[in-house]
Amino acid sequence: MSTPAEVSPLPLPRGPLSAAVVSALRDEPGRPTLPVDIGDPDPYGDDLQLTLQTCYELHYRGFTDAAPDWEWDPDLLRLRAALEQRFLTALRADVPGRGRDTDVAGTLDELLVEPVHGTGPSHWLRDEGTWTQMREYFALRSIYHLKEADPHAWVIPRLRGQAKAALVAVEFDEFGGGRYDRMHSRLYAELLDAAGLRSDYLGYLDQAPPQALATVNLMSLFGLHRALRAALVGHFAAAEISTAPSAARMVQALDRLGAPEACRFFFAEHVEADAVHEQVMRRDVIGDLLAREPHLAADVVFGIQATELLEAHLAEHLMTHWRRELPAMPLPADAR
Numbered sequence: 001m002s003t004p005a006e007v008s009p010l011p012l013p014r015g016p017l018s019a020a021v022v023s024a025l026r027d028e029p030g031r032p033t034l035p036v037d038i039g040d041p042d043p044y045g046d047d048l049q050l051t052l053q054t055c056y057e058l059h060y061r062g063f064t065d066a067a068p069d070w071e072w073d074p075d076l077l078r079l080r081a082a083l084e085q086r087f088l089t090a091l092r093a094d095v096p097g098r099g100r101d102t103d104v105a106g107t108l109d110e111l112l113v114e115p116v117h118g119t120g121p122s123h124w125l126r127d128e129g130t131w132t133q134m135r136e137y138f139a140l141r142s143i144y145h146l147k148e149a150d151p152h153a154w155v156i157p158r159l160r161g162q163a164k165a166a167l168v169a170v171e172f173d174e175f176g177g178g179r180y181d182r183m184h185s186r187l188y189a190e191l192l193d194a195a196g197l198r199s200d201y202l203g204y205l206d207q208a209p210p211q212a213l214a215t216v217n218l219m220s221l222f223g224l225h226r227a228l229r230a231a232l233v234g235h236f237a238a239a240e241i242s243t244a245p246s247a248a249r250m251v252q253a254l255d256r257l258g259a260p261e262a263c264r265f266f267f268a269e270h271v272e273a274d275a276v277h278e279q280v281m282r283r284d285v286i287g288d289l290l291a292r293e294p295h296l297a298a299d300v301v302f303g304i305q306a307t308e309l310l311e312a313h314l315a316e317h318l319m320t321h322w323r324r325e326l327p328a329m330p331l332p333a334d335a336r
Contacts, residue, residue: 006061008202011054013050017041018046018047021051030073046209049210049214051079058070095309099298100298102297104297107305108282121322123249126256131259137318143204143205147201152223152232156168161288187269190262194261195259204332218307230303231300234307237303247271
């Protein structure tokens with residue numbers, strides 16, 4: 001088995017904005033001309049989401065065919081800011097609280113209510129999903145899980161007191177408690193290998209639907225803006241609260257399908273870890289943050305609701321295709 005690539009090449013464009021950015025990144029910073037007007041792109045669509053993802057990746061590992069100096073290019077940052085504003089405006093208009101809800105406790109409590117008859121992807125995979133659909137799901141989620149916990153690390157220097165200490169404790173677990181072989185991103189790479197899929201970093205970026213890109217872009221958007229630090233905390237809390245029950249269903253699904261142990265282990269690890277993290281995030285991180293900065297309550301709620309909104313978009317995409325026995329994310333021919 002070949003060693004997975006640690007850095008990805010630039011993606012295939014999906015529209016005029018992504019084409020302009022990808023073309024520019026192949027040249028030296030300061031020379032190409034980037035669009036001044038982004039037009040009227042769908043805020044949740046392929047072109048905007050891929051363009052944002054491409055811009056954000058420059059702050060992570062970058063691309064094999066893009067110069068590192070592009071990370072802080074002023075023209076690219078101006079373009080990214082316009083895309084972010086369109087994305088944020090749509091999110092604030094579409095979440096239930098319109099970005100003004102301050103009921104943090106009530107919003108968190110809603111996340112704990114499990115539907116009696118669940119209809120989401122993890123329910124489907126547990127009850128009747130196929131191994132092909134499971135592999136699609138693995139590949140789709142790899143866009144995030146191969147960098148798991150990295151976006152949330154942006155918020156650490158923007159917190160104080162107990163909120164900072166507690167969030168670092170949660171992140172320490174996400175990064176394997178100091179052990180590389182236990183890092184969640186490493187466990188996911190082993191899951192992909194065991195499922196006969198590529199474990200290259202961003203290996204399935206060109207196949208991932210915009211709904212999947214949006215869920216990851218949301219974290220980068222919140223993480224790279226200090227003004228949105230509380231929204232990232234809200235996102236992190238929502239993820240930790242919802243993951244344990246979902247991961248438990250995935251374990252049941254993998255048992256039913258007779259999946260390799262490495263696939264099962266990744267989700268089993270999250271069942272236990274995230275049940276503990278939920279309480280830490282709610283009491284020690286959010287509690288202390290709002291005790292110090294109570295005016296950030298609406299941002300915490302916005303982060304939670306935006307997370308749930310984009311996860312609902314992704315679930316709808318998956319279920320629409322799977323119920324019709326159509327691929328939700330066609331895997332390329334080189335998928336092992």
